[in-house]
Amino acid sequence: MDAVTAVPPYQTLRVRNQDGICFMQIHRPEAQNTIDDRLIDECSDVLDRCEDAATIVVIEGLPETFCFGADFSAIRAAQGVMRGPEPLYDLWMRLTTGPYVVISHVRGKANAGGIGFVAASDIVVADATATFSLSELLFGLIPACVMPFLVRRVGFQKAHYMTLMTHPLDVSQAAAYGLVDAYDANSDALLRRHLSRLRRLSKTAVARYKRFSSALGGAVAASRPLALATNKEVFSDPRNIEGIMRYVDEGIFPWERP
Incomplete structure (x- = not known):
């Protein structure tokens, strides 16, 4: 019987080691698996505990939704006054550079900031229901913090196309792009096969390899200042905040008229 370690209770996560x-x-x-400040802080706390204890980190969502991006209801409640993007960008950097193999197990919708978790992962496995989209431009926003991670994974033009078109990719398209590494109707079994192989690796070897691979692809760190500045620019535009609030209150998209 494998040993299961208890972890502290979290409000936005379910965690087991x-x-x-x-x-x-x-x-x-209750919030379509969207990202709020508490989720970012709790994910960061989990990764703190993984620094020494974990060789593999598996990120999962709900069967219908992996992660749908920013919590617009939280933005509405805060009247557009939000914490800066640094904690979320740094969380994704930790996934990319940390001393553990990160696997995103995607079922259902991955959208906007959800793509950040996917693109920052070392390996992405998915089931047949998985879809992947960047919806930011529909609201006058830009996936500024997602782009460095997505470009690193799929290349500039594919990330550019996803950003401009905004429509979802199905799992076969995402695999063709290189955003998904493997998919199967039974993704739980697929995940188990990956874990059975990856668990043979030593944490020391994984940590050394992640340091090496991160140094080879240093664009994520180099892009941080520009990504953060651009994110702050679009989220400080009152027209964008007004559009988000109207969508939360009335379900009306920015291009629609009341």
Whole structure:
């Protein structure tokens, strides 16, 4: 029987540790698994605990939604006055550079900031229901913090196309882009096959390799100042905030008229 280690209770996550594998499930069913400040802080706390204890980190969502991006209701409640983008960008950097293999297990919708978690991962497995989209431009926003990670994974033109078109990619398209590494109707079995191989790796070897691979692809760190500045610019535009608030209050998209 594999040993399962207890973890502190979290409000936005369900976490369990099992023989050097940390399973971190985003669990905000009441908010479509969107990202708020508490989720970012709790994910960061989990990664703090994984620095020494975990060789593999598995990020999962709900069966219908992996992660749908920013919590517009939280933005509405804050009247557009939000914490800066630095904690979320740095969280994704930790996934990219940290001393553990990060696997995103995607079922259902991954949108906007959800793509940040996917693109920052080392390996992405998915089931047949998975879809991947960047909806930011529909609201006058830009996936500024997502782009460095997405470009690193799929290349500039594919990330550029996803940003401009805004429509979802199905799992076969995402695999063709290189955003998904493997998919199957039974993604749980697919994940288990990956874990059975990856758990043979030593944490020391993984940490050394991640340091090496991060140094080879240094664009994520180099792009941080520009990504953060651009994010702050679009989220400080009152027209964009007004559009977000109207969408939350009335369900009307920015291009629609009341």
